Amino acid sequence: MAKLTVSDLELEGKKVLMRVDFNVPIKDGVIGDDNRIQAALPTINFVLDHGGKAILFSHLGRIKKEDDKKDLSMRPVAERLSNLLNKPVIFVPVTEGAQLEDAIAKMDNGSVLLFENTRFEDVVNGEYVKRESGNDPKLGEYWASLGDEFVNDAFGTAHRSHASNAGIAEAMHKSGKPVAAGFLMEKEIQFLGEAVNAPKRPFVAILGGAKVSDKIGVIDNLLDKADKIIIGGGMTYTFYAAKGIKIGNSLVEEDKIDVAKSILEKGGDKIVLPSDNVVATSFSNDADHKVVEGDIDDGWMALDIGPKSVEEFKAVLKDAKTVVWNGPMGVFEMSNFAKGTLEIGEYLGSLTDATTIVGGGDSTAAVKQLGVSDKLTHISTGGGASLEYLEGKTLPGIAAIDNK
Numbered sequence: 001m002a003k004l005t006v007s008d009l010e011l012e013g014k015k016v017l018m019r020v021d022f023n024v025p026i027k028d029g030v031i032g033d034d035n036r037i038q039a040a041l042p043t044i045n046f047v048l049d050h051g052g053k054a055i056l057f058s059h060l061g062r063i064k065k066e067d068d069k070k071d072l073s074m075r076p077v078a079e080r081l082s083n084l085l086n087k088p089v090i091f092v093p094v095t096e097g098a099q100l101e102d103a104i105a106k107m108d109n110g111s112v113l114l115f116e117n118t119r120f121e122d123v124v125n126g127e128y129v130k131r132e133s134g135n136d137p138k139l140g141e142y143w144a145s146l147g148d149e150f151v152n153d154a155f156g157t158a159h160r161s162h163a164s165n166a167g168i169a170e171a172m173h174k175s176g177k178p179v180a181a182g183f184l185m186e187k188e189i190q191f192l193g194e195a196v197n198a199p200k201r202p203f204v205a206i207l208g209g210a211k212v213s214d215k216i217g218v219i220d221n222l223l224d225k226a227d228k229i230i231i232g233g234g235m236t237y238t239f240y241a242a243k244g245i246k247i248g249n250s251l252v253e254e255d256k257i258d259v260a261k262s263i264l265e266k267g268g269d270k271i272v273l274p275s276d277n278v279v280a281t282s283f284s285n286d287a288d289h290k291v292v293e294g295d296i297d298d299g300w301m302a303l304d305i306g307p308k309s310v311e312e313f314k315a316v317l318k319d320a321k322t323v324v325w326n327g328p329m330g331v332f333e334m335s336n337f338a339k340g341t342l343e344i345g346e347y348l349g350s351l352t353d354a355t356t357i358v359g360g361g362d363s364t365a366a367v368k369q370l371g372v373s374d375k376l377t378h379i380s381t382g383g384g385a386s387l388e389y390l391e392g393k394t395l396p397g398i399a400a401i402d403n404k
Contacts, residue, residue: 003189004180004402006043006151011052013109017147018047018182019165021154021381022058022077022114029076036156037081039381043153043182044085044112051109055147056081057095057164058154059132063119066126078114085112095120096142104146118164132163140167144175153182156382158397159389169400179402184381189398191357191378192324192389200321200355201227205390206313206344208233208327208363212256215327216263217391223267228316230272232305232329232340239264239273240296248279248296272316276306278330278337285334304330305340314347322355323348326387328362341366349375359386 009016020040025032047054061072078091090113092103100115107113121131121139131139140163144150150172152158152165161167169179181189195203205226207215212235222229231239237250242260264271279300280287291306305313317323325348329340341362348356349372358367359380367373380386388395 002404003186003398004178004404005186006046006153006180006182008404009149009151009178009180011047011050011149014052014149015104015107015147016047016052016054017143017150017168018044018054018056019150019152019154019157019168020044020056020058020182021156022056022074022081023060023156024077026060026071026076031076031080034080034084036381037077037084039184040153040182041084043151043184046183047151048085048110048112053104053107053109054112055104055107056112056114057118057143059119059157059162059164060117061119063117063122064128066123069117069120069123072117072119074114074117081112081114087112089114092116096139101146118162121163133160135161135163135167137163137167137170139163140169141171144168144171144177147177149177150179151182152179152397152401153184154397155185155188155380155385157385158185158188158382158395159385159393161396165397166400179400181398181401185398185401187378188380188382188386188389191355192359192380192386195322195324195355195357196221196225196390196392199225202320203322204228204230204317204320204324206230206232206317206323206325206327208235208325208329208341209360210234210251212238212253212260214387216256216259217393218326218387219263219267221390221392223263223270226270228270228272229267230313230316232274232309232313232344233327236274236277236305237296237302239271243273246295246297247302248298249301250279250296251301272313274305274309275312276308277302278304278306278340280337283331285336289336303334304337310340310343313344317347317351320351320354322357323351324357324359324390325363326358326360326390328366332362332366338366342370345370345372348372359383359390
């Protein structure tokens, strides 16, 4: 079902509430990586170019006590946004009340306002009350009352039912006001949705990361949809254990071995596991390491896929028309065990005839480090949200957007 988007709205002179994902790393008031701010610019600029008044809000970090607030103000974000837009951004250091209402009332068409971190509402008078993250309906109603239209462009929080996404949307619906997707949200729905529901085939999923438990839902959902599922990373060795392959001191989830067995039985030759691994004597970049095929001896732990596996995975990917990659092939943060992840990322960048979608922090970091981001079809901005979407779950933030 196609969703209403910002380009369907009448924006001139309207107060446009915009939930963005500005949850960026900040240390001592300095933003480490502004990718998420940049990702929201097309939607913000569209609203401004069409004479709307952009009222922006986002969460930043986790607020569980009053003391957390001092390092998590949106003020540095407002300053960076102002630089990126090359125009003033009105910053309002509160989340409700007369100061915010007055500032909105004074806005000109084509102006931008950012109010304080929505999660400041989680702690009121020193008490942890979770008004935002617990989706307090009164808070959603209040924020909805501040605008004429609501645009949700925060895919990163679409799997959460918070006052600033699902709560506002519900209140907007009650008062007959439109709820639309921003361009970033639209892109996520388009690429992830098509990959899962109507992929061009062959469709190959590459799933990495440490734990089978994190990816069980995704594997289950994709077993019925993908032509091949390549498995790498720490969760490989729970599958090895399920197959009776010796894993030495490698990471294993003992309580998930039976789950891995049933996945292997159900998946058959759809599941592709590494045939060789880079093993080390300890979990350290400086540890002695070597490549082994098959069984891993005691005293050694697998920390990356081996060169033969890389070639075998490339052979599976060669003719793919849709590829979804989520999770690293090894301990990517250690240079000696990053090669598998980097080689897969580089190879994905060379697939010119495929829709290539990357999600998850380490996979995204790998393609950025390689400089192949622009050769991929789509890099998802939401880790947890993209995983839940791949699991086939209904995401509250998306469900709340009006259908066309």
